[in-house]
Amino acid sequence: xxxxxxxxxxxxxxxxxxxxxxxxxxxxxxxxxxxxxxxxxxxxxxxxxxxxxxxxxxxxxxxxxxxxxxxxxxxxxxxxxxxxxxxxxxxxxxxxxxxxxxxxxxxxxxxxxxxxxxxxxxxxxxxxxxxxxxxxxxxxxxxxxxxxxxxxxxxxxxxxxxxxxxxxxxxxxxxxxxxxxxxxxxxxxxxxxxxxxxxxxxxxxxxxxxxxxxxxxxxxxxxxxxxxxxxxxxxxxxxxxxxxxxxxxxxxxxxxxxxxxxxxxxxxxxxxxxxxxxxxxxxxxxxxxxxxxxxxxx
Numbered sequence: 001x002x003x004x005x006x007x008x009x010x011x012x013x014x015x016x017x018x019x020x021x022x023x024x025x026x027x028x029x030x031x032x033x034x035x036x037x038x039x040x041x042x043x044x045x046x047x048x049x050x051x052x053x054x055x056x057x058x059x060x061x062x063x064x065x066x067x068x069x070x071x072x073x074x075x076x077x078x079x080x081x082x083x084x085x086x087x088x089x090x091x092x093x094x095x096x097x098x099x100x101x102x103x104x105x106x107x108x109x110x111x112x113x114x115x116x117x118x119x120x121x122x123x124x125x126x127x128x129x130x131x132x133x134x135x136x137x138x139x140x141x142x143x144x145x146x147x148x149x150x151x152x153x154x155x156x157x158x159x160x161x162x163x164x165x166x167x168x169x170x171x172x173x174x175x176x177x178x179x180x181x182x183x184x185x186x187x188x189x190x191x192x193x194x195x196x197x198x199x200x201x202x203x204x205x206x207x208x209x210x211x212x213x214x215x216x217x218x219x220x221x222x223x224x225x226x227x228x229x230x231x232x233x234x235x236x237x238x239x240x241x242x243x244x245x246x247x248x249x250x251x252x253x254x255x256x257x258x259x260x261x262x263x264x265x266x267x268x269x270x271x272x273x274x275x276x277x278x279x280x281x282x283x284x285x286x287x288x289x290x291x292x293x294x295x296x297x298x
Contacts, residue, residue, distance in 0.1 A: 025077065033058050035158050042151030043077035043144060050157065053191065060159045064181060065192030066128045070142060070157070074119040079149035085114035087147040092124040095139050102130045102138075127190075128161055176287035177280070180209025184293075187262070199265040199297045205278060207259040210289070213282040218249035222281040222288075225261045229271040236263060236276075246283055265297060272296040 028039045038048060050057055051069040062068060078086035089110075094103035103126055124142055138159050145152040183192050187202040197203065205225060213219045227236035240246065241261055259280060273294050281288035 031058075034060055037156045039154045041153070042149070043075065043146060043153045045072040045076070045153065046074040048072055048155060062128045062159050062161055063192070064128060064161060065183065065185070067125065067191065068128055068140075069123055069125040070140065070155070071121065071123045072144065072153070072155075073121055075122055075144065075153070076120070077149075077151045078120070078146045079151075081114070081148060083114075084116050086116070086120070087114045088112070088120070088122060089145050089147050090122055090124060091143045092126065093141040094126060094130070095141060096130075097136045098139070100136075130161070173290045174288065176285070177210060177212040177289040179207060179211070179289065182207055182291055184263075195293075195295045197265070197295055197297055199268065199270065202262060202264045204260045204262050205276070207278075207280060208257070210256055210259060210280065213255065213280070213287050214249075214252060214285050216284075217252055219252045219255045220246055220249050220283040221255065221259075222246060222283050223259065223261070223279070225263070225276070225278045227263070227274055227276045229268075229274055231271050233271070235265070235268050235274070268297075270297050 025044055026041050027044070028037065030037050034050075036048070038045075049071040050059075051067075051071065052059065052062060053067050075088065078088055080086055090108045092103065092105040092108055093101060096102055105124075108124055109122075122144060138161060140155075140157040140159065142155040143152060144155075182205075184197070184203050184205055185191060186193050186198075187204055193203065213221070221242045223241040224239040225236065225241065226234060226238075228234050238261065242250070261278070273296050276293045276295065277290065278292075279288060279290045
């Protein structure tokens, strides 16, 4: 009887040792603030951080043009190989209304070829430059998996997207023309800016999604941008920016994709606020859109 009990204890200890050696880990956690859900299966991480334009945030609303980074700290559970390397893979998708894929990256780490970094931090990033005008709910979906094992992590983060600055540009006048986005970007970092600009930097005024200027397949554009200071002095006055196309025309699809003008503020005495007026007009149909913006320089 004692021998049987001893054998049973040995068997039980062996089973416990086997279970422990597998280090099986499975969990599902939800962030009640953001609604983010992380599922871990044989892989795990200590924390997930969201950065919006280099600032750590807990928000479900991003702005058009934002740089978004999702950081996974101390990823563990990857099977270490004989060379002491582990081989992670990571995919990124952004989905609208659970069906429309607006970003899809099958493996962001395809060029890594393994790593021996410890602790291991992995990150995925994207720029939020997709349509915010059509109502919808977006979701970031990230998967991390082990190329040499069966462990994985899935992470989902719901969010909404808004205009870069709801009042940055006001439509003064329009005839037959629609648009998707109008915004200013800082040319040094390609980030969308609001109502305060640094006079040391150069900028681009960008129109996206312009439609209705001309339905013939070509646009004959009259494009002008003017900026006046608080005293009424014109510091930027460019007319006929696309003069070479005013008579020959330009493909309407190119105009719809993007129309821009570069702007700089060299050697000026600051007199805030500044008033920007931009006009895009077709010289044959006379359809047009005119917008204005008020901003300050520092």
